[in-house]
Amino acid sequence: MMPLKSLKHLNTFSITAHAVDVISVDSVNILIEAFRNTKNLKLPFIFLGSGSNVLFLEDFLGVVLLNQIKGLSYTESETDWHLHVGAGENWHELVCYTLQHNILGLENLALIPGSVGAAPIQNIGAYGVEFDQICEYVDLLDPCTADCQRLSRKDCRFGYRDSIFKHYYKTCFVIAVGIKLKKCWVPKLDYGDLKKLDPFKVTAKEIFDFVCAIRRNKLxxxxxxxxxxxxxxxxxxxxxxxxxxxxxxxxxxxxxxxxxxxxxxxxxxxxxxxxxxxxxxxxxxxxxxxxxxxxxxxxxxxxxxxxxxxxxxxxxxxxxxxxxxxxxxxxxxxxxxxxxxxx
CATH class of the missing domain: 3.90.78.10 (UDP-N-acetylenolpyruvoylglucosamine reductase, C-terminal domain)
Structure with missing residues (x-):
């Protein structure tokens, strides 16, 4: 079976490549059905978010399952904000959303490309903050068994640009993440040019704008x-x-x-x-x-x-x-x- 679907718009390198099929999945049920159909056809598969961290070396002779599972909600305790975010949400849009709702702590991670579902897999980080520090849990789906499970931050075994998901859960699908942010906000200014900011006067929005300006200038x-x-x-x-x-x-x-x-x-x-x-x-x-x-x-x-x-x-x-x-x-x-x- 020859590859038919273009992947050029699905990878930020904009590399010309193709796949046998590309299926957008916006719910657990659709994901399970798409996965089972792919297995029945005996085709390889990969999970893909926004394609911001991949290099297709050649045409992919299988099915690409696009993570489009959305949703964003939050609750609060006396000391913390607790966010539950669908894996198909855009990471930078999440950062913007939290600032708009005066939920602080993600501003150092502004303008990181990609989807929320990629954040725990890669343990994304920038300007002195890593996902590891704000993760509360990760929800996983095993499409082979249709079982869902929740991994705690400790269970994720985060390392530098590393996590358990790169080693043991390669056939599982991140469907949501939980993020915990302290209400008692303390700015993180100990990395690079952020040291120039005044820790006693700076606001989260100013850090956000500063990080965005740096990234837009350099990247x-x-x-x-x-x-x-x-x-x-x-x-x-x-x-x-x-x-x-x-x-x-x-x-x-x-x-x-x-x-x-x-x-x-x-x-x-x-x-x-x-x-x-x-x-x-x-x-x-x-x-x-x-x-x-x-x-x-x-x-x-x-x-x-x-x-x-x-x-x-x-x-x-x-x-x-x-x-x-x-x-x-x-x-x-x-x-x-x-x-x-x-x-």
Missing amino acids: PNPLLIGNAGSFFKNPQVDRDTAALMIKNYPDLVYYPQADGTVKLAAGWLIDQCHLKGYTIGGAAVHDRQALVLINKNHASSQDILDLARHVYQKVAFTFSVYLEPEVRFISAEGEINPMAVLS
């Missing part, structure tokens, strides 16, 4: 230039390795972690390899933010892959640090380990 709009945001994770190294690198590179951008490791700024490493603006085919390293690979001129998936491999190899050769993609790689049969094709 290309995927509606105008195809990209998937940060292509690589910030690598973490042990303390001794970091100490040696700091000695050799006094300007190294790094962030000590609570577990004793040190997180390095992948964008800085790439920039030091003089790769900003570097092109392969139609793909390029963004000229303002080296961590972002862009579809500059009708790039193919192979162009993006070749560029990513070149960046990986240059950083490895220069610093003996091995970058790991944050972006999901999708082959003809489904998601694959990106390191298998980069290293």
Whole structure:
């Protein structure tokens, strides 16, 4: 069976690719039915939200199930706000909604592209805040059994751009998330340019506007230039390795972690390899933010892959640090380990 449905509008890289079918699912019942039909046809399947964190390496010889499960409600206790959000909601629109209702705490996570359902899987984060810190629970559907279960924050086993969902629940569908935000709001200003703001006067709306301005200045709009945001994770190294690198590179951008490791700024490493603006085919390293690979001129998936491999190899050769993609790689049969094709 030849692929029929275009995926170009379903991935923010705007890569030309196709699938056998694309099915929008806006309820649990429709999801279960679509999943069972796909299994009966013996076709592979993938779950997709807004396509803001995927690279289709080729045509996908299966069915794409689009998460369109919506809904947003909240309750409050004496000390906290409790939000219940459908996985198909847009993340940035959620952030805007909370501010409009004077529910504070998500402002650092403004303008992160993607759906709410992707937030726990990826443990999204920006400007000193990660989803891990505000997650109360994640609701999952196992389409094989039609069973739903609720995982607590602890059960999710969050790590840096990691969670249990990447390892044990790959065939389960995130249908909703619970978010807990404290009413006693304290601004998070200990990351990057946010340190310039006055912690005693700043408002959540001012943080939101500041973050949006930074992101719009540094990051290309995927509606105008195809990209998937940060292509690589910030690598973490042990303390001794970091100490040696700091000695050799006094300007190294790094962030000590609570577990004793040190997180390095992948964008800085790439920039030091003089790769900003570097092109392969139609793909390029963004000229303002080296961590972002862009579809500059009708790039193919192979162009993006070749560029990513070149960046990986240059950083490895220069610093003996091995970058790991944050972006999901999708082959003809489904998601694959990106390191298998980069290293």
